[in-house]
Amino acid sequence: MESMVVSEQLLPLKGAYNFRDMGGLKTHDGRKVKKGLIFRSADLTGLTAEDIRYLKTFDFRLIYDYRDKAEADQRPDPQIGRERHERVAVNGEDKATAHSEWEPETFYKTFTREKFTQVYEQMPIRNASYRRMMSLVAQPEKNMPFVHHCAGGRDRTGVGAMLILTTLGVPFETIMDDYMLSNLTLVDYHKELFEEASQYLTGRALKQFEEDFSLHEEFLEASMDSIIAAYGTFDHYLTMEFRITSDVRERIKNFCLE
Structure with missing residues (x-):
């Protein structure tokens, strides 16, 4: 079942990991997210000329990048067609919610599942990148x-x-299934990362890192729990964080759902 979902959502690209169409997911009211509207991906710097020709057919309006400047400068996104590019760092340009994230030795040696869960707790609250994206x-x-x-x-x-997806009314269990698919779509990406980690960690410590760094449901649950703890309901969160009122939300749904 999972592999069928992956092949249906994953775009056939040679130069980018985890490039998926978020369409096809069912909402609480029985509608579905339209295909060909909202896509998620790893960085795009390795897209081949053939990949770009294929992606042009989607006629993207926008590519939105959550990385910081150093990451984006090192692995820049190519222009695919006529789309605009915007980048606002989720962790802040000063890595405010992930202090050691991009210094490899520190990152690998100090990584813990608990600390990473805390990063997920912080991400959705008063975050300039998600405010702009929403x-x-x-x-x-x-x-x-x-x-x-x-x-x-x-x-x-x-x-x-x-x-x-929560704004569109997709149930959390469906969103979680979609989130956990990245453990399948990123097998090669994780392999590369774990090879780098092996320069700093060995034996049991390396195995522990590989286990802890894989996606776990508790990560995404921490983000949602944090929203509910801060705002009481997701509706209230949408209004207070993003000024997305129920009327605006309905308009978004009507555009994105079928």
């Missing part, structure tokens, strides 16, 4: 089809996908 989602007729992505398309993008 303001663009609130004007779907101007900004879709669009792609949102980070480095691996799993953590920062996973939280962004949760915000979009």
